[in-house]
Amino acid sequence: MSVNKNRDDSKGDSDGDNDSYKCVGQRIDVYTNHFPIKFSERSNGTVFYQFDVKVEILMLDGSWHSWHSCNRDERLQVLKAIIQQEHFPFVWYDDEKYLYAKEDLTLKFKKKYQCEISHEITGQKNKYRFLIFNLVKTYELQSIFDFIQKRILVRPHDPVRILETLFKQTQISNMITIESQFFPKPQRLDDIGCGTGIVLGFYQGIVLGECGPTLNINNKFGCFYQNYNLVQFITCYLNYNIRKHGEFYMKNNFF
Structure with a gap:
């Protein structure tokens, strides 16, 4: 995007159109971190279907087995396996309990x-x-599209949220995701003390x-x-070598 440093409104045409400032003065290049999302013409009729889903693992409770909710990593792994196994159409899912598709899955699956x-x-096999x-x-x-073309005044938040998902x-698959924040998994943490470190990532969101x-x-x-065991973490957090002086530290601070 280019703008002019010096705007000259005195050179408008006889109809009062002062657009001539676009080519007057010093040109400045302005860079933005907003990237336009383009849709094909046939996207106008696209419908998103939202499904309530659940992923569970079979676990032993005493003398019998029962189904329990999975953690996020397990859910993603199971969904990928099921989608590939059953030849699902194009679908995507959020971090909680919803699955999205471009067709009604309840009709065919x-x-x-x-x-x-x-x-x-x-290496143990788990059933999900x-x-x-x-x-x-x-x-x-x-x-x-109706909002862009001013046919409706209310901003359609839900379709935008589904696109963000x-x-x-x-x-x-290769990022640690926290809401709309993303951090590469293999990245090394820069130590800032107390058993913690900082890492560079990015925020991503859709603005309509x-x-x-x-x-x-x-x-x-x-x-x-940091990826420390308990002893390493306590040593860093207390800034004290508990392996070497642990007994002395405990006596003087807790007894």
Whole structure:
């Protein structure tokens, strides 16, 4: 985008059009971190389907087995396996309990699926199940175009949020995601003491304005705990070598 440092409004045409300032004065290049999102013409009729889903793991409770909720990493792993196994159409999912698709999955697919996945460290096979409870709601992409063209005045937040979720899926496999913040997994932490370190990442979000949706990206620093065991962490946090002087420290500070 280019603008002029010196605007000259005195050189407008006879109709009062003062657009001549666009080519008067010193040219300045302005860089922005907003990147326009372009849609094809056939996207106008796109409908997003939102489903309530759940991923569970079969665990031993005493003398019997029962299903329990999975953590986020397990959910993503199971969903990827089920999608590949059952040849699902293009779908994406958030960090909680919703699955999104461009067609109604309840018309062609079952509501319950199972798979087995081996644990990366122990090699033990765990059994999981994926449940599609119901279709929660549908959203029309057309509402975004209606807002841009001023046919509606209310900003369509839900379709924008679903698009943001879709953009997250491209980063989630090799990133640590915290809401709309992303940090590369193999990145080394810069030590700042107390067993913590900072890492460089970025913020990503979609902004819907009068000219259309744009993808906004900003640099972001995050603070994380170092990958220490308990003894290492306590040593760093207390700034005291508890391996060497642990007994003396305990006697003088806790007794």
